[in-house]
Amino acid sequence: MKALGQLLGNRAGGASMFGDLQLKLLAGPLLIIMILSMMILPLPPFALDMLFTFNIALSIMVLLVSMFTQKPLDFAAFPAVLLFTTLLRLSLNVASTRVVLLEGHQGGDAAGKVIEAFGQFLIGGNFAVGLVVFLILVIINFMVITKGAGRIAEVGARFMLDAMPGKQMAIDADLNAGLIGEDDARTRRAEVSQEADFYGSMDGASKFVRGDAMAGLVIMVVNVIGGLLIGMLQHDLAFADAARTYTLLTIGDGLVAQIPALVISTAAGVTVSRVTTEQDVGQQMISQLFVNPRVLWLAAGVMGLLGLVPGMPNLVFLLFTGFLGGLAWWLKHSEEKRIVEEANSAPPPPPPEAPEASWDDVQLVDTLGLEVGHRLIPLVDQRQQGELLGRIKSVRKKFAQEVGFLPPVVHIRDNLELGPNTYLVSLKGVEIGRAEAYPGKWLAIDPGQTTGQVEGIATQDPAFGLPALWIDASQREHAQVYGYTVVDASTVVATHLNHLLHRYSSEMLGRQEVQQLLDKLGENDKALVEEVVPKAVSLTTLQRLLQNLLEEQVSIRDMRTILDVLAEHGASQDPNDLTALVRIALGRAIAQQWFPGGQDMHVIGLDSRLEQVLMQALNGGGAMEPGLADTLMGQAQNALNRQETSGEPPVLVVQHALRPLMSRFLRKHLPQLAVMSQAELPDDRLLKVTQLIGSAS
Known part of the structure; x- marks a missing residue:
């Protein structure tokens, strides 16, 4: 029994599905037959009332469907619906015209209650008012809604056809890239084709509405004229009675047809003018307006x-x-309220994951850097008219002119870990100088010959170590009168930087700077450069030689003379030996550096007995006994102090063989003392030894 019941249930379900399918298949033909029947067969007034009411309800349904669709393809049947509703209205016009002309002389309800209601209630029984209202409706439908909807449909169809190849290519690209499957690609191609068909159909279907509006206007004129003739000639009505009776019925008939036409036109305009989103037209309007x-x-x-x-x-x-x-x-x-609720209900953000290390995390050190405390920021801020940047540019330019190569750019940044008035100079990430500066104050440096005292913050000149005071601007003139050298904070920092640049110039000269020197010299003397580097010496050897010169405060501006010496003696690849030969060639320039003009050269010398002891140490491997080294250093310091007190240059002249040994030994403790060899002295300059190292006195 249970099996029999399931079998009967399955048969009943199949029969129901078959019935629904048959109804859907017969809906279109039955509607066409009904429309054609209304054009041919006479209809009673009650049937007209039913059909006019159905037409109004159908137009409202079409408008609501078009309002609630989210995509044009959701109402893909709209062009066909537009055709059928237009035919339905026209067939109703034919049927109502037949009834109005045949039965209109019997009274207002001869053509049905719907036409009578539209002729009496909506326009108050005044055919002049009805005529004006009808014409306005026709103009709105024909000139505004239908024309605009037709234009939008035409442009949409054109753009859709133009975009079809690009959309097809995009689908093929996604399919080839594996982003979608074959079924998805087939579905998307079908949607593209359906969209093109839809807009093309809408472009043509919009002409139905325009034709319907024009047909309604013509039908109204024909009905009015025909009603007057039939009423007066066939039914012996007076002109006024015939005009009032047939005109009211005709206008009622026209209104009951034009109002659904206007609704359908509005639905067409909504369908083609909407933008495809996940909202219907009403939601779009409310959410955006x-x-x-x-x-x-x-x-x-x-x-x-x-x-x-x-x-x-x-x-x-x-x-x-x-x-x-x-x-x-x-x-x-x-x-x-929504923002507060979202903030309260939102889950806490997940803790940020530590990013993987990359080459962006590698920070190369600056060759030359200047770090300043927060009170010194105005000195390096152009917006606050800081003067230090301009001073640093001048220092680099002067250094290049004096030493012979361009120093690295000074990278300036603030450092909150420093004291507020502290600045720090670093070379390749290592500190080489630190001092304090006070913006708005002046540094009064005591050169040793002042005649008075001023109040200020005691300190030392960071460049040369002389005693100094930071004073207020009001005491500047007094300090100058007393013999102090007064400079501002920017000048102090710039002077200190210039001193450090000269002191560490050899460490700033890299392979890139040497190559740039050769390139510059090659602009005028290319043959000499090609002969020396790399034929006579390598770039590395040349770099080491130039660094040796800079360590002993010798300018390398005369690169032509340096390369001439290397071209002649390049077989000796030892940088120290080549440095000695180059110094002899640059002897006149070195002497001019310390003894400008043609004045006599007052220098420090070595006692003959001390020279013999040093020569023995040199021949024995270059190592001095600790006692001899201490004695030599102390006597050199005393001689240097006496030389500077007398205002003479701090220059020590020794035998050529001893010069490298004495230079390396004294450079560690007395960097300001220059050591020259007798071979480097010009023949036309008079030499006088004013201080002697190693003498009994």
Whole structure:
């Protein structure tokens, strides 16, 4: 029994599905047969009432469907629906015209209650008013809605056809890239084809609505003229009675047809003018028109101003002002409440994952850097008219002119870990100088011959170590009168930087700077450069030689002389030996550096017995006994002090063989003392030994 019941149930379900399928298949043919029947067979007034009511209901349904669809393809049957509804209205016009002309002389309800209601109730039984209303409806439908919808459909169809190849290529690209499968690609191709068919059909279907509006106007004219002739000639009615009876029926008939036509035209305009989103037209309008409280506030303000104008309907304008203002207030508070709720309900953000290390995390050290405390930032800030940047540029330019190569760019940054008035100079990431500066104050340096005292913060000149004071600007003139050398904070930092550049110039000269020197010299003497580097010496050897010169404060501007020496003696690849030969060639320039002009050269010398001891140490491997080294250093310091006290240059002249040994030994403790060999001295300059190292006195 249970099996029998399931079998009967399955058969009943199959029969139901078959019946639904048959009904859908017969809906179209039955509708066409009905439309053609209304054009041919006479219909009683009650049937006309039913069909006119069905036409109005159908037009409203079409409008609502078009409003609630989210994509044009959701109502892909709209072009066909537009055709059938147009034929339905035209067939109703034919059927109603037959009834109006045949039975109109019997009274207002001869053509049915619907036509009578539209002729009496909507226009108050005044055929002149009805005629004006009917013409306005026709103009709105024909000139505004239908024309605009047709233009949008035409442009949409053109753009859709132009975009079809690109969309097909995009689908093929996604399929080839594996982003979609074959079924998805087939579905998307079908959608593209359906969209093109839909817009093309809408372009043609919009012509139905325009033709329907024109046909309604012609039918109205024909009905009025025909009704007058039939009423007066066949039914012996007076002209006024015939005009009132048949015109009211004709206008009622026209209105009952034009109002659904206007609704269908509106539905067509909505369908083709909408933008495809996940919202229907109503949601789009509400979510985009009433979403900004500021717009509603402004609109309420404008309406309120108009409501205050004398002679205007103040109550109506003020009511709308209150309504718009209240809506704006509600939107604003709703949005604030939503933001608070989202913030409270939102899950806490996950802790950020530590990113993987990359080459971007590798920070190369700056060759030359300047770090300043926060109170010194105005000195390096151009927006605050800081002068230090300009001073640093001048220091680099002067250094290049004096030493012979361009120093690295000074990278300046603030460092909160430093003291507020502290600055730090670094070379290749290593500190080489640190001092303090006070913006707004002046540094009064005591050269040793001052005649008075001033009040200030005691310190030392960071460049040369002389005693100094940081004083206020009001004491500047007094300090200058007393013999102090007074400079501002920017000059102090720039002078200190210049001193450090000269002291560490050899470490700043890299392979890149040497190559740039060769390139510059090659602009005028290319043959010499090609002969020396790399034929005579390598670039590395040349770099080491130039660094040796810079370590002993010898300028390398005369690169032509240096390369001439290397071209002649390049077989000796030892940088120290080549440095000695180059120094002899540069002897006149070295002497001019310490003894400008043609003045006598007052130098420090070595006692003959000490020279013999040093020569023995040199021949024995170059190592001095600790006692001899201490004695030599102390006597050299005393001789240097006496030389500087007398105002003479700190230059020591020794035998050529001893010069490298004495230079390396004294450079560690007395970097300001220059050591020259007798072979480097020009023949036309007079030499006088004013201080002697190693003498019994």
